[in-house]
Amino acid sequence: xxxxxxxxxxxxxLLLAAFSAAAQLSIEITGAGAQRIPVAVVPFAGEQAxxxxxxxxxxxxxxxxxxxxxxxEVPPLSPLPNENSPVNYGEWRSRxxxxxxxxxxxxxxxxxxxxxxxxYDVVKQAALGGMSLTFSKDNLRSAAHRLSDFVYxxxxxxxxxxxxxxxxxxKRGSVYELQIADADGERSQYLLRSNEPIISPxxxxxxxxxxxxxxxxxxxxxxxxxxxxxxxxxxxxxxGSNSAPAxxxxxxxxxxxxxxxxxxxxxxxxxxxxxxxxxxxxxxxIDTEPRYSTDGKFIYFTSDRGGSPQxxxxxxxxxxxxxxxxEGSYNVTPRPSPDGRVLAYVTRNGGKFQVALLDLSNRQVxxxxxxxxxxxxxxxxxxRMILLATVIGxxxxxxxxxxDGRIKQRLPYAGGDVREPAWGPFLE
Amino acid sequence: xxxxxxATLCSTALxxxxxxxxxxxxxxxxxxxxxQNASTAKVEDRKPGxxxxxxxxxxxxxxxxxxxxxxxxxxxxxxxxxxxxxxxQIYFDYDKFDVKDEYRPLVEAHARYLRDNPNAKMLIxxxxxxxxxxxxxxxxxQRRSDNVxxxxxxxxxxxxxxxxxxxxxxxxxxxxxxxxxWAKNRRGDLLYGGEY
Numbered sequence: 285x286x287x288x289x290x291x292x293x294x295x296x297x298l299l300l301a302a303f304s305a306a307a308q309l310s311i312e313i314t315g316a317g318a319q320r321i322p323v324a325v326v327p328f329a330g331e332q333a334x335x336x337x338x339x340x341x342x343x344x345x346x347x348x349x350x351x352x353x354x355x356x357e358v359p360p361l362s363p364l365p366n367e368n369s370p371v372n373y374g375e376w377r378s379r380x381x382x383x384x385x386x387x388x389x390x391x392x393x394x395x396x397x398x399x400x401x402x403x404y405d406v407v408k409q410a411a412l413g414g415m416s417l418t419f420s421k422d423n424l425r426s427a428a429h430r431l432s433d434f435v436y437x438x439x440x441x442x443x444x445x446x447x448x449x450x451x452x453x454x455k456r457g458s459v460y461e462l463q464i465a466d467a468d469g470e471r472s473q474y475l476l477r478s479n480e481p482i483i484s485p486x487x488x489x490x491x492x493x494x495x496x497x498x499x500x501x502x503x504x505x506x507x508x509x510x511x512x513x514x515x516x517x518x519x520x521x522x523x524g525s526n527s528a529p530a531x532x533x534x535x536x537x538x539x540x541x542x543x544x545x546x547x548x549x550x551x552x553x554x555x556x557x558x559x560x561x562x563x564x565x566x567x568x569x570i571d572t573e574p575r576y577s578t579d580g581k582f583i584y585f586t587s588d589r590g591g592s593p594q595x596x597x598x599x600x601x602x603x604x605x606x607x608x609x610x611e612g613s614y615n616v617t618p619r620p621s622p623d624g625r626v627l628a629y630v631t632r633n634g635g636k637f638q639v640a641l642l643d644l645s646n647r648q649v650x651x652x653x654x655x656x657x658x659x660x661x662x663x664x665x666x667x668r669m670i671l672l673a674t675v676i677g678x679x680x681x682x683x684x685x686x687x688d689g690r691i692k693q694r695l696p697y698a699g700g701d702v703r704e705p706a707w708g709p710f711l712e
Numbered sequence: 713x714x715x716x717x718x719a720t721l722c723s724t725a726l727x728x729x730x731x732x733x734x735x736x737x738x739x740x741x742x743x744x745x746x747x748q749n750a751s752t753a754k755v756e757d758r759k760p761g762x763x764x765x766x767x768x769x770x771x772x773x774x775x776x777x778x779x780x781x782x783x784x785x786x787x788x789x790x791x792x793x794x795x796x797x798x799x800x801q802i803y804f805d806y807d808k809f810d811v812k813d814e815y816r817p818l819v820e821a822h823a824r825y826l827r828d829n830p831n832a833k834m835l836i837x838x839x840x841x842x843x844x845x846x847x848x849x850x851x852x853x854q855r856r857s858d859n860v861x862x863x864x865x866x867x868x869x870x871x872x873x874x875x876x877x878x879x880x881x882x883x884x885x886x887x888x889x890x891x892x893x894w895a896k897n898r899r900g901d902l903l904y905g906g907e908y
Contacts, residue, residue, distance in 0.1 A: 481882035483846050497850075502835065502908045503877035504850060525854050525878045528847045541851070543876070546858060548851035570851040586848055593848055616845040630845060637844065659845060678889075704846070 320354040321439055323347060324381040327358070328399065329366040329388040336389055336397060336421070342428035343385065346446045347435060349468060350668070351691030356381055364388075367402040373409045381406045383439055385431075387414075396420050399427055403435055412438045425471060445664045449708040450671060451475070451485045451494055452682060456700035462496060464511070467664075467707070469682070469695035475509055476516075484528055487708045488535050488555070494706070495519070495529035495538055495555075506540050508555060519557040530574045530583075531555065532600070539564075539574040539583055539600075550574050550585060564602030573617055576600060578624035584608065586616045595629055609642065611649055617660065621687070622667040628687075630659055639672055639685065652689030662707045663687075671695075673703040789825075790904060796821040802860060802900040806841075809855045811863055811900075819860065822902060823867030830870065833905035836860050838878040839885075841894035846880055853878030860900045 325344045331337045347353035356379060365371075366388035376384050387401025402414035415434050419427040429446035436444030445467055454461045460482045465472035476482060480499040487494055492511055497504045504527045506520035520526040524543035531538055538555045541548050550565040550572075565571045569589035576583055582597045587605070589596075592613045598605040609615035614632035621628065624644075631640040631651065639653040639661045657675040664671070669684045669691075676694075680701040684693045695702075789795035802815045811819060826832055838857030840849035857876035864874055886893035 481879070483850075483880070483882065499879060499882060502837070502903075503875075504879075523875055525850060527850045527878075541847070543854045543858065543878070548854050570848070570855065572851045573845065573847045586845070593844075614844065616848050632844070 320352060321382050322354045322356050322380050323383040323385065323435070323439070324356045324358050324376060324379065325385045326361065326387075327364060328386075328401065329364040331389045334389055334391065334397060336424055339389065339399065339424055339428050339431075340385075342425060343432045343435070346429060346432035346444075346468065349693060350436065350444075351686055351693075352436075352440060367400045367414055371404050371406075371409075373404075373406055376404075376406045383412075383435070385435060392418055397424070397427075399431070401431060403438055425466060429466065429468075442668070443666050443710060445666050445668070445707075445710075447711060448665060449491070449711070450662075450682075451487065451706045451708065452673075452702055453482050453485065453704040454700045454702050455481075455680075462494070462509075475511065483704055485704055485706045486529055486531060487706055488531050489533055489709055490535055491709045491711050493535075493555075495531065497527050497529065506538070508538075508557070517557055519555065520551075520553055520561075522561070528572050528574060530576060532576050533578070533580040539576065541572045541574065548572050550583065562602075564598070564600075565605075566602075567605075575618050575620060577620050578622060584618035584620060584627065586618065595627070615640075619661050619663060619670075621663055622665055626667075626687070628661045628663065628670055630661065639670065641687065641689075650689065652685055652687075653683075653692075655683075658683075660704050660706075662705050664707050665710045669707075671705040671707045673705055797825055800902040802856075802902070803895065804856055804898040804900070806894070806898065809852070809859050811859055819863050820867055823864045823869050826864060826870070826873050827868035830873070832873060834864070834869070834874050835903045835905075835908050836864075836874065836876045837883075837901045837903065838876065839883060839897055839899045839901070840878075840881050841897045842881045842884065842889070843894070846882070850878045850880035853880050856898070856900050860902070 325340050327337065327340050331339055344355040348355050365386045367386055369386060371384065384404040384406050385401055387399060389397055389399045392398045396418050398416060398418045400414065400416045403412045404410065405412050415431065417427045417430055426447065432446040433444035436446065448467045449464055450467055451462060451464050454463055458479060460478050460480065461474040462476040462482050462485055463472045463474050475494065476498070478498060478500050483497045485494050485496040494509045494511065496507055496509065498507055504525045505518055506526045506529050507516050508519050509516040519538060520540045520542065522542050522544040526540060526542055528541040529538050536555055537552050540551055540553055542551050542561065547568065548570045549563060551561045551563050553561050567587060567589050569587055571585055571587045573586040574583045581600055583600045584595055584597045586593050587596050590607065594607055594615050595609040595618045596605040596607050608627065609629065612631050612633070615629055617630040619628040627642040627644055629640055629642065630637055633651060636656045637658055638651050638655065639658050640649055640651045642649050653672065655674045658672050660673045662671045667687060669686055671682060671684045673680055674683050680703045681697065682695040682702050682705050684695065685691065789797045792798055796818055799818050802811060802818065826834060836857040838853030838855070840852040854876065857878055861874050861876040865871065881897070884897040885899065886896040
């Protein structure tokens with residue numbers, strides 16, 4: 285593990301421009317004691333000749349975006365070192381690098397590209413391992429994200445999320461698109477295009493399906509969309525409204541909110557659309573926004589049974605509900621952290637809607653965003669960052685905040701009004 | 713002149729009828745001959761067990777006349793700006809879900825239409841203003857449309873005719889971020905079959 289020697293003591297917000305030409309991303313790091321690991325990502329031998337020089341630029345942008353790394357300027361080196369070159373630790377140490385990535389890229393026999401690299405701990409003067417990746421030119425970004433994940437995991441001890449996908453809804457004029465993109469907002473493509481609203485996309489635990497609510501039949505209906513098969517099915521289209529889908533951790537069950545028996549109540553349905561609906565809530569109030577706890581034992585949900593919307597939880601098979609939030613008069617959209625220790629939610633704070641975190645062990649609440657209209661928080665699968673929708677200049681945009689509230693980013697502008705983000709799971 | 717001819721025909725017929733039928737036939741003769749119902753009534757009344765006071769004539773009137781006529785008139789009324797049935801919006805106060813008194817005549821008119829037109833179907837779309845969570849706003853819009861539906865049913869609409877749903881904050885009529893605009897978005901829209 286690299287010793288984090290560089291400490292940035294910052295009183296005021298620091299704005300850093302991202303280095304990838306494509307990503308118009310801003311990163312803001314606030315608060316004292318921000319520690320970022322200085323890492324040197326040396327351009328790979330052969331990448332310029334292959335027209336693949338964006339590879340290391342993407343890696344560097346990925347690492348920077350996490351807020352945990354600082355990409356060092358690398359001086360022009362000739363010849364460029366590769367993964368087999370001896371490392372001059374003293375020289376890299378004098379450039380204040382804690383970690384070093386060197387590698388090469390070359391065409392393979394099938395006309396694809398092969399990248400090989402090694403990661404070094406400059407402080408301990410030790411190799412931390414390496415990898416070889418083959419990919420077509422179209423998948424250069426995927427290769428870069430894999431490489432970033434490797435570096436991130438080796439240096440922080442937790443899995444990186446650079447290779448994961450995000451889903452969100454874009455409204456342009458009267459057209460709505462459910463889009464899928466890389467976690468950095470690049471390579472977006474639409475999964476569904478509609479003339480009616482789409483809300484509440486949520487990924488299946490295996491990342492192969494997305495459940496969402498579409499209003500294409502002039503009322504909310506829940507669909508499950510199979511990503512690679514481009515096939516979708518209606519899973520809840522009962523009389524009245526069908527909304528707020530949430531997957532069980534095993535992917536077999538979806539909790540939904542139906543009004544078929546009056547009001548808005550929580551039911552369970554099979555995720556393949558088979559079998560009957562099972563009602564698990566029994567209140568006469570609004571019960572909505574169900575989310576399974578990480579261990580699957582509970583369902584968190586929003587209810588106004590106490591007079592104002594607050595978050596409650598009940599056993600996931602149904603049963604008595606306990607109130608979870610107490611501060612404030614409007615607490616909605618519960619989102620348990622991947623480790624199950626924290627609950628992210630949206631709280632109304634003097635007329636502003638902001639993301640708060642509730643530590644489930646000591647009941648401490650921390651508001652981690654500061655805009656007026658923050659909504660739909662969605663945890664990265666490693667729990668480090670939270671993606672959310674906000675409104676800037678009257679337009680919906682996505683931003684991300686670290687789970688300690690110190691790092692804030694805005695994702696590249698996707699055109700139109702962007703909302704309803706959902707961060708996908710780790711992919712196999 | 714015409715009355716004399718009728719009297720002659722009636723007196724001729726009298727020669728061939730039994731005494732009990734005579735009185736009824738005389739009664740029929742008192743109506744004008746153009747009235748087609750008169751001869752129908754005579755046949756009906758001759759059925760065994762028929763009570764002279766209960767007029768089965770009313771039945772065809774309900775089925776054949778009232779329903780078709782009512783349907784025709786009301787269908788055009790749905791689009792007629794002069795008819796209350798063309799009014800389809802019900803607005804709600806902030807954080808309120810009850811149908812205000814000012815909308816009672818509107819709801820009553822639609823309930824009457826649904827009651828009189830059993831084949832008519834209605835979709836009630838509840839809406840909320842943009843503040844707060846999208847899913848919670850779906851639930852708030854649902855509470856509004858459910859309340860309109862309940863009122864329609866109390867006034868004679870049938871469960872199978874009315875579906876209450878919510879569009880949450882997703883289909884605002886007004887896009888500005890002001891109280892004036894939000895008031896227009898806290899709304900229930902009534903749509904008849906064929907309109908959605």
